Amino acid sequence: MPTEIDLKRTVRAVRNRIEGGLDGPDISQPGEMTPYIQMIDGALLPGGFTLFCPGCAERVSLPTAGPGPHWAATGDLDAGTLTLTPSIWHSNGCGWHGYLTNGVFSPV
Ligand SMILES: [Zn+2]
Incomplete structure (x- = not known):
């Protein structure tokens, strides 16, 4: 069942229940995240997170290195x-805009 879009949703960031984040948005919950690694300057390092958008649960990529x-x-x-x-800011999607602070996504 698709996630209802809620641009004012506040939700805790939790690790996606399926390692690798390969499940679709219909079963992943808003705020679920999976860390990923990537090759940076010849080394495998933490590259960022796959996030299921707090507003709509669509998958978005949040690079934290590179x-x-x-x-x-x-x-x-x-x-x-x-x-x-x-x-x-899920600018090319539902438009949810907010912060992840101390483990909680909060809309602006
Ligand atoms: Zn969204």
């Missing part, structure tokens, strides 16, 4: 302390 624009990450997903800056 040569391009990316988010700064502090804290830990599983400890419920993950913070990403700057804000997250």
Whole structure:
């Protein structure tokens, strides 16, 4: 069943229940995340997160490393302390815009 779009949804960031984040948005819940690694300067390093949008549960990529624009990450997903800056905006999707601060997605 598709997730109802809610641009004012506040939800805790939790690890996606299926490792690798390969399940679709119809069964993944808003706010679920999966860390991914990528090759950076010849080394496999934490590259970012796959996020199921807090507003609509569509899959979006949040790079936290690499040569391009990316988010700064502090804290830990599983400890419920993950913070990403700057804000997250699903601009090519539902339009949810907000912050992940200390493990909680909150709309602006
Ligand atoms: Zn969305």
